[in-house]
Amino acid sequence: DVKVTQSSRYLVKRTGEKVFLECVQDMDHENMFWYRQDPGLGLRLIYFSYDVKMKEKGDIPEGYSVSREKKERFSLILESASTNQTSMYLCASSAPGTGNYGYTFGSGTRLTVV
Amino acid sequence: SQQGEEDPQALSIQEGENATMNCSYKTSINNLQWYRQNSGRGLVHLILIRSNEREKHSGRLRVTLDTSKKSSSLLITASRAADTASYFCASEGAGSYQLTFGKGTKLSVIP
Numbered sequence: 001d002v003k004v005t006q007s008s009r010y011l012v013k014r015t016g017e018k019v020f021l022e023c024v025q026d027m028d029h030e031n032m033f034w035y036r037q038d039p040g041l042g043l044r045l046i047y048f049s050y051d052v053k054m055k056e057k058g059d060i061p062e063g064y065s066v067s068r069e070k071k072e073r074f075s076l077i078l079e080s081a082s083t084n085q086t087s088m089y090l091c092a093s094s095a096p097g098t099g100n101y102g103y104t105f106g107s108g109t110r111l112t113v114v
Numbered sequence: 115s116q117q118g119e120e121d122p123q124a125l126s127i128q129e130g131e132n133a134t135m136n137c138s139y140k141t142s143i144n145n146l147q148w149y150r151q152n153s154g155r156g157l158v159h160l161i162l163i164r165s166n167e168r169e170k171h172s173g174r175l176r177v178t179l180d181t182s183k184k185s186s187s188l189l190i191t192a193s194r195a196a197d198t199a200s201y202f203c204a205s206e207g208a209g210s211y212q213l214t215f216g217k218g219t220k221l222s223v224i225p
Binding site for chain 1: 147149154155156157158159162202204211212213214215216217218
């Protein structure tokens with residue numbers, strides 16, 4: 001069964017901490033994405049990557065960075081966590097052109113910054 | 115990027131009834147997709163309709179696309195309690211692999 005795995009379901013971090021959210025896919029997909037989901041705001045794209053060592057800013061990249069050293073792994077980094085980064089974070093992957101398959105999402109990481 | 119909008123924001127129906135959700139988007143698209151999200155979980159891809167298609171079926175799902183109105187609808191027939199979830203449309207912009215998601219319709223199916 002194809003999968004996108006996010007390392008943590010729930011995470012609590014303190015303000016100012018550096019936070020790493022990990023995402024691994026086993027489908028050999030080129031494209032990987034990080035979204036955050038907030039009530040009333042839907043899903044908003046933070047960063048995406050079309051290839052190893054490649055990254056592009058999405059709609060709300062401020063306060064975040066990413067790393068893609070290997071094709072299967074896409075990490076989201078909160079450089080200095082703040083309370084307004086409390087959110088559900090969703091990782092997704094897709095093959096080029098999405099074809100008929102769309103995105104495959106992980107189960108999400110609910111991050112609380114205190 | 116501009117988000118699309120789903121309508122209604124919430125929908126409550128009895129088991130066995132049909133549920134219709136609508137979606138509007140703002141730009142030219144390659145395709146439009148629908149996803150389902152159970153509470154607190156990730157999104158699951160349901161169906162994709164290309165910009166040159168007008169209607170598509172998958173099991174109890176029927177999707178229509180009207181590119182002249184920049185709108186789509188998702189029909190779930192003979193709903194079940196297990197269909198209770200949030201449903202999102204997502205448009206893939208022309209020339210892009212990125213999806214722009216709407217804010218979702220929360221569907222409640224009452225047994």
